[in-house]
Amino acid sequence: MLTGIRAFFSERGVLEVETPYLSAAATPDPALLSFTTRYTGPLFPQGQTLYLHTSPEFPMKRLLAAGSGSIYQICKVFRDGEAGRTHNPEFTLLEWYRTGLDAAQLMAEVESLVRQMLDEHVTLAASEKLTYREAFQRHANLDPHTATAEDFAQAARAHEIHAPPAMLTHHDVAIWRDLLLTHLIEPRLGQGRLTFLYDYPASQASLARVRPGTPPLAERFELYLNGTELANGFHELADASEQRTRFERQLHARSTEHLPSVPLDENLLAALASGLPDCSGVALGFDRLTMLAAGAKSLGEVIAFPLDRA
């Protein structure tokens, strides 16, 4: 499979790169918890806290800003707090960036790569593309952009989803979207086919560009197969000051959730300020891809030594 991936990118003239696993900065995204470790020695005689990357996104964007052109990387990434049927705290990501491609063009490339990888193992029906709104309308019968917390709560009740009691009393729709997405919609996505979900609410833009409009939409997409999320992609945000604002908002969210603060990646912000070429990027969970290719139900079946045996 790895050979197939490397051949796929070699044919398209995409360069394989390596970036550091350890960094003095970390992602401030409150949904991603970085492992920390400590380095002591030349350069930092008093010791320095280092973070294991949760994805190679930041240094890869620095390469793009430095003029690398299209690049890809296959590497281990690390996320604290995540273990379960489709999660392991260390896992393999395939991440790639294509200069000059928008989200729709990159989705087409993701589709051809995944089809090629699964070709001998799984029979796939024609792929489908659903906007975030269409998916919610189809499976939850509501418009995720205009629905209120009460609308979401009602839809959850109608489908016998027992939300955490604390959620019933506050009105943050973002968490309600996540609840219905994970409990109701995701399990129904990509049944025997590749389903792309795209045009996310702007509040879930993460590192994607936001297209102005009513409502404004994030140029972000995710790929599902048999209810499993396989990839997440963005038409990459290139505006350094917008990126800094989002980082600061995330740092603020971390402090209200009593999560540890982290140093921002000033190198990334400087690279964006110097100019990131127009590009789209996507990260694909390699272990999940092998799980689906093998017809397995959990990552534990395809990872030699998952967390409980590591």
Added chain:
Amino acid sequence: MATYSTNDFKAGLKVMIDNSPGAVVENEFVKPGKGQAFNRVKIRNLKTGRIIERTFKSGDTLEAADVVDVEMQFLYNDGEFFHFMNPVTYEQFGADKTAVGDTAKWLKEQDVCIITLWNGIPLSVEPPHTVILKIVETDPGLKGDTSGGGGKPATLETGAVVRVPLFIQNGELIKCNTRTGEYISRA
């Protein structure tokens, strides 16, 4: 009171849910790529036996339920309560009909059962895997019959009815599987 977080949840963990004691059956971690992590948890209500599904935000907590399984000897049934004794402490417990349920038909004095206690009160009773009981009523046996063939119903001293081979006679002791309710052998 002790509490458990979703990170502690695993099959068998005893927690309080809807003011009743429950046992975790399954705990699935779900998380969108960039968003809130949840735990979808299946919990068996130990009073009703029903399985309910609940969702928690990862990191949420539930109160621990003081539930323990203890091996105890069955003493006697006084018509209202089934009395059991802890053979180590000699402490005695009375289990009502709800707690004993269907198990009653297998209970013979001095057999060792597993009693599930919640706050010191019997919640359920699990009979021994196999029991040896006397047949009190069955049709007369047929000479020359082997264990093959249809069989016939036999009522046991504790009230249970099991199918036995035709050669088994009234008054004999037989070994039964309490999980399947089936005859195993002569004892």
